[in-house]
Amino acid sequence: MALDTVAAATTSPDTKQPFRELGLKEDEYARIREILGRRPTSSELAMYSVMWSEHCSYKSSKVHLKQFGDKAVKTDALLVGIGENAGVVDVGQGYAVTFKIESHNHPSFIEPYQGAATGVGGIVRDILTMGARPIAVMDPLRFGPAEAADTRRVLPGVIAGVGGYGNCLGLPNIGGEVTFDETYAGNPLVNALCIGVMKHSDIKLAKAAGAGNLVVLYGAKTGGDGIGGVSVLASETFGASGPAKRPSVQVGDPFVEKVLIECSLEIFAEDLVVGIQDLGGAGLSCATSELASGGTGGMSVELDRVPLRDPSLSPEEILMSESQERMCAIVEPKNIERFLEICKKWDVTATVIGEVTTGDRLEITWHGELIVDVPPRTVAHEGPVYQRPFAEPAYIKQVNSEKVDVPLPTNAAEIKAAVLKLAGTPNLADKSWVTSQYDKYVQGNTIQAQPDDSGMVRVDESTHLGVAVSTDANANWSYLNPYEGVRLALAEAARNIATAGAVPLAVSNCLNFGSPEDPGVMWQFAETVRGLADGCLEMGLPVTGGNVSFYNQTGSTAILPTPVIAVLGVIDDVRTRTPMSFDRAGLDLYLLGDTGEDFAGSEWAFIHGIRGGQSPQLDLQAAMRLNTLLVAGRTEKIFTAAHDLSQGGLSAALTEMVLRHGIGATVKLKNAAVDLLSETPGRVIVAIDPSKKDVLLTQATKAKISCAHIGTSGGDSLTINDSVIPLPELSKAHTETFPRLFG
Amino acid sequence: MKVGVVTFPGTLDDRDAARAVRFAGAQAISLWHEDADLHGVDAVILPGGFSYGDYLRCGAISRFAPVMQSIIKRANEGMPLLGICNGFQVLCEAHLLPGALTRNHELHFLCRDQKISIENTTSAWTSSYSQGQEIVIPLKNGEGSFQCDDQTLAALENEGRIIARYVGENPNGSRNLIAGITNERGNVVGLMPHPEHAIDTLTGPTADGLGFFTSLLHSMVGK
Numbered sequence A: 001m002a003l004d005t006v007a008a009a010t011t012s013p014d015t016k017q018p019f020r021e022l023g024l025k026e027d028e029y030a031r032i033r034e035i036l037g038r039r040p041t042s043s044e045l046a047m048y049s050v051m052w053s054e055h056c057s058y059k060s061s062k063v064h065l066k067q068f069g070d071k072a073v074k075t076d077a078l079l080v081g082i083g084e085n086a087g088v089v090d091v092g093q094g095y096a097v098t099f100k101i102e103s104h105n106h107p108s109f110i111e112p113y114q115g116a117a118t119g120v121g122g123i124v125r126d127i128l129t130m131g132a133r134p135i136a137v138m139d140p141l142r143f144g145p146a147e148a149a150d151t152r153r154v155l156p157g158v159i160a161g162v163g164g165y166g167n168c169l170g171l172p173n174i175g176g177e178v179t180f181d182e183t184y185a186g187n188p189l190v191n192a193l194c195i196g197v198m199k200h201s202d203i204k205l206a207k208a209a210g211a212g213n214l215v216v217l218y219g220a221k222t223g224g225d226g227i228g229g230v231s232v233l234a235s236e237t238f239g240a241s242g243p244a245k246r247p248s249v250q251v252g253d254p255f256v257e258k259v260l261i262e263c264s265l266e267i268f269a270e271d272l273v274v275g276i277q278d279l280g281g282a283g284l285s286c287a288t289s290e291l292a293s294g295g296t297g298g299m300s301v302e303l304d305r306v307p308l309r310d311p312s313l314s315p316e317e318i319l320m321s322e323s324q325e326r327m328c329a330i331v332e333p334k335n336i337e338r339f340l341e342i343c344k345k346w347d348v349t350a351t352v353i354g355e356v357t358t359g360d361r362l363e364i365t366w367h368g369e370l371i372v373d374v375p376p377r378t379v380a381h382e383g384p385v386y387q388r389p390f391a392e393p394a395y396i397k398q399v400n401s402e403k404v405d406v407p408l409p410t411n412a413a414e415i416k417a418a419v420l421k422l423a424g425t426p427n428l429a430d431k432s433w434v435t436s437q438y439d440k441y442v443q444g445n446t447i448q449a450q451p452d453d454s455g456m457v458r459v460d461e462s463t464h465l466g467v468a469v470s471t472d473a474n475a476n477w478s479y480l481n482p483y484e485g486v487r488l489a490l491a492e493a494a495r496n497i498a499t500a501g502a503v504p505l506a507v508s509n510c511l512n513f514g515s516p517e518d519p520g521v522m523w524q525f526a527e528t529v530r531g532l533a534d535g536c537l538e539m540g541l542p543v544t545g546g547n548v549s550f551y552n553q554t555g556s557t558a559i560l561p562t563p564v565i566a567v568l569g570v571i572d573d574v575r576t577r578t579p580m581s582f583d584r585a586g587l588d589l590y591l592l593g594d595t596g597e598d599f600a601g602s603e604w605a606f607i608h609g610i611r612g613g614q615s616p617q618l619d620l621q622a623a624m625r626l627n628t629l630l631v632a633g634r635t636e637k638i639f640t641a642a643h644d645l646s647q648g649g650l651s652a653a654l655t656e657m658v659l660r661h662g663i664g665a666t667v668k669l670k671n672a673a674v675d676l677l678s679e680t681p682g683r684v685i686v687a688i689d690p691s692k693k694d695v696l697l698t699q700a701t702k703a704k705i706s707c708a709h710i711g712t713s714g715g716d717s718l719t720i721n722d723s724v725i726p727l728p729e730l731s732k733a734h735t736e737t738f739p740r741l742f743g
Numbered sequence B: 001m002k003v004g005v006v007t008f009p010g011t012l013d014d015r016d017a018a019r020a021v022r023f024a025g026a027q028a029i030s031l032w033h034e035d036a037d038l039h040g041v042d043a044v045i046l047p048g049g050f051s052y053g054d055y056l057r058c059g060a061i062s063r064f065a066p067v068m069q070s071i072i073k074r075a076n077e078g079m080p081l082l083g084i085c086n087g088f089q090v091l092c093e094a095h096l097l098p099g100a101l102t103r104n105h106e107l108h109f110l111c112r113d114q115k116i117s118i119e120n121t122t123s124a125w126t127s128s129y130s131q132g133q134e135i136v137i138p139l140k141n142g143e144g145s146f147q148c149d150d151q152t153l154a155a156l157e158n159e160g161r162i163i164a165r166y167v168g169e170n171p172n173g174s175r176n177l178i179a180g181i182t183n184e185r186g187n188v189v190g191l192m193p194h195p196e197h198a199i200d201t202l203t204g205p206t207a208d209g210l211g212f213f214t215s216l217l218h219s220m221v222g223k
Helices: A006-011 A026-036 A044-049 A062-070 A105-110 A112-129 A149-169 A229-234 A255-269 A285-294 A317-320 A332-345 A374-378 A395-402 A412-424 A475-480 A482-498 A519-539 A603-607 A620-635 A649-661 A670-678 A692-703 A726-735 A738-742 B014-024 B066-076 B085-095 B151-156 B210-221
Strands: A078-080 A088-092 A093-103 A131-144 A173-180 A190-200 A215-219 A275-278 A299-302 A328-332 A352-357 A364-367 A369-374 A446-448 A455-458 A468-471 A503-512 A543-549 A562-571 A588-592 A643-644 A665-667 A684-688 A707-713 A717-720 A723-724 B002-007 B029-034 B043-046 B081-084 B100-102 B111-117 B132-141 B146-147 B162-166 B178-182 B187-191
Touching: A006 A062, A026 A044, A026 B081, A044 A369, A044 A374, A062 A093, A062 A519, A062 A543, A062 B066, A088 A503, A088 A562, A093 A112, A093 A468, A093 A503, A093 A543, A093 A562, A105 A149, A105 A190, A112 A131, A112 A149, A112 A255, A112 A275, A112 A328, A131 A255, A131 A455, A131 A468, A131 A562, A131 B162, A149 A190, A149 A255, A149 A738, A173 A468, A190 A468, A190 A503, A190 A562, A215 A255, A215 A285, A215 A332, A215 A468, A229 A670, A255 A328, A255 A332, A255 A562, A275 A285, A285 A299, A285 A317, A285 A328, A285 A374, A285 A543, A299 A446, A317 A364, A317 A562, A328 A332, A332 A352, A369 A374, A412 A603, A412 A649, A412 A717, A412 A723, A412 A726, A455 A475, A468 A482, A475 A482, A475 A562, A482 A503, A482 A519, A482 A620, A482 A643, A503 A519, A519 A543, A519 A562, A519 A620, A588 A692, A603 A649, A620 A684, A620 A692, A620 B043, A643 A649, A649 A665, A649 A670, A649 A684, A649 A717, A649 A726, A684 A692, A684 A723, A692 A707, A717 A726, A717 B210, A723 A726, A726 A738, B002 B014, B014 B029, B014 B210, B043 B085, B066 B081, B081 B085, B085 B100, B085 B187, B111 B178, B146 B178
Parallel strands: A131 A173, A299 A364, A503 A543, A665 A717, B002 B029, B002 B043, B043 B081, B081 B187
Antiparallel strands: A078 A088, A088 A093, A093 A190, A131 A190, A215 A328, A215 A352, A275 A328, A299 A352, A364 A369, A446 A455, A455 A468, A468 A562, A503 A562, A588 A684, A588 A707, A643 A684, A665 A707, A717 A723, B100 B146, B111 B132, B111 B162, B162 B178, B178 B187
16 A cells, blocks of 8 residues: 555545544544544544544543542642543652552453453553552452353463563562452453552653654564554454454563663653653554643654564554553653663663654654644544433342342351351452462562452651552442442442551542443443542542443443452551451450441352342441541551451451461351341451450440450361351362362 | 672562662672673672573573673682572573473462471571571472482482472472572572562561571671
């Protein structure tokens, strides 16, 4: 095909263009023509099509996400907010922390290892781009039924990919989730979170300011991988018998990324860049248009200078390529020599591909001929905005009116069987098979990792300042009531931070949903965003950013609405954290918070195939008072251990506590079946030395949180009323599930 | 006392190794793979990671780095040298130690707290321990299965050059449960588990690993 230039586009307005194949609708194509006053060149069409895809433009979600701005929390803690590559939070002592969570769902179904690996790689570059050193990763994962044959293809590949990439980058993996549900068969959710730390003064932004400054592309060479990955993969629902889409998945090389990280950090330390952007989804199209938009708009790029792995690539393909491990920096001419010197030290390819100009157009040439001439904001920020119709789906009234009739254990033998059943069910079983494939020790700052309630890393070795992060979602509750469901997830994530004694500080999110073209799914999404914005406002937690993943659906079956909420907290001295379990006998166990009959959406209901009922109602004020109590329990040295109750209720929490250090417990419960299996939110078990009883009760009364003595630690069994479960038997049930399923 | 910690492209545990050296009371000096100058160090640690991306074979490219030529020369003259994980792989590739590390027998990367027993307390890096002492330090690698021919294995056993063995179930298929070995002279040690990640109970499972670094100080002061 002949080169399609701006000149050619002007003289051949009627040339037919494959905009539909590139995922653009008729009216979107018409709008591009209107913006440009002519037909786009094929390179421009490529750029608009990837940047206006759902994945990059948030065209279906934008009108809802606006609420995070409208309901924003007034805070000084937020140093950089939504809109940049990742939000940045002040954690004190001059340190800033950035964290973000993103989805890599569709690629991970097609090519589990590479999909998951490049998901980690992409989020790490987002964090690096802010000027931060990445310090930890987490990975909330969701798969089809544990017993399904395809899950045995997808899960091991995803785990190996997360580990293979993260381990090789030297980033400790400090937590996540592994959950199974039939709606994720064909639509596994692979979300990846990264945390980075920097000094306030080192924050970097994506902007191309200062005419005459140079545009430098550095990192891996550009190849044909991932071409159109964003628009083809992330925006179209899989057909039941779709064509092989393997070539659209990117292939990662963590070694190149590790070197790129160290090289970039050395460049940042010498303050050699004006602006910086990583190349992720939509590759150079995204990086150049966003950098130019962040400045005055003017930028010229000589595309033929881009170093290629495959010399046969066309300019359109180069613009769309999603080859991994690439960064784009804006560098003042006086610093370019030193910049290139550092790249050379790390053996990183770096090429000046253009410069910032005085105008307001992004101009790209190919061997001297102009092939792109666009206002960059129209590409990066002024994409289409959809007011998608949304309406409460019919299933809501139906499931909400269903009575949750779960069979409850009635005698000692049945109670024992129920505890063992929950201990071994795939959603609650021991995840060591997964986490032992991740390096949690590297960097030497990991304080907590799975199976703790939250991941915690030390930020400063001399002051012992640290941060904790937890990610949570309860899709079963979101299915029953998306507004409450996300607020419950938010409260749970914050509680998981607080059990260790850290103070919740900021929120990020990854919102995984079905097709936005389905009004019912769109309603789930709208309700979720409304619930999250309201919840964050009430808790006083700023939302620092987020990610939306739509089209997680096969045919007409959408995934459960799955908003994954990440909460970041700060702890002034990691040495004083409250651990999740006890390592000695003779401690008193108390349950904080009330227990009701909350079986809807519970693990016990899920095991019995019951989906209906009404989700629990959340009292956020009580949740916040509980968190305050938990933090006070640490600072006033009341607690020896504290552990959150969530999926699997008290049964799962006790199982996890007694197995952590092999110290048993004896527990007396009035209404054992309900007390053990109900999942009423807002509850925590704490272990205290008996001498701390009075101070605990005083604090609990002050916080208006109910506090009941339920038992003591010690012995070699978990004994609940008359049910005696020897620890080896409990351990066997808890640990054998994953090796049995996945080898 | 100065202890060099080498950084190859893809090295990951260099900062941890330097921290362990400082914890033990010595000064950590950063050594860059392209710089043959050892900057007057008294001992060297090759830390864990994926040097050169583990391309070709783990450690196969690193052994040719300029810094390694100086290290090999000094090690042959008796300088204490510890290779941890990827560092152990580099030592085998450089023929400072016999044998090779191959893929774990279960084919997964494995990260866990591992019990090992110290079998030789005469090396430069193990004198702080008592014979047969059992310690727990992290093990984390994909290619940690120690293999060698029967004759080499017999020599290692007979000469007491196995410095540490895994206790309990074999985590990776290593011959004779070998977790670490030393050379004839006892100055070069290769170890698969990571003592630098077990220097305090805040960030590690134990503080058992610190002994490797204090051993070095004792052996140097004794000279």
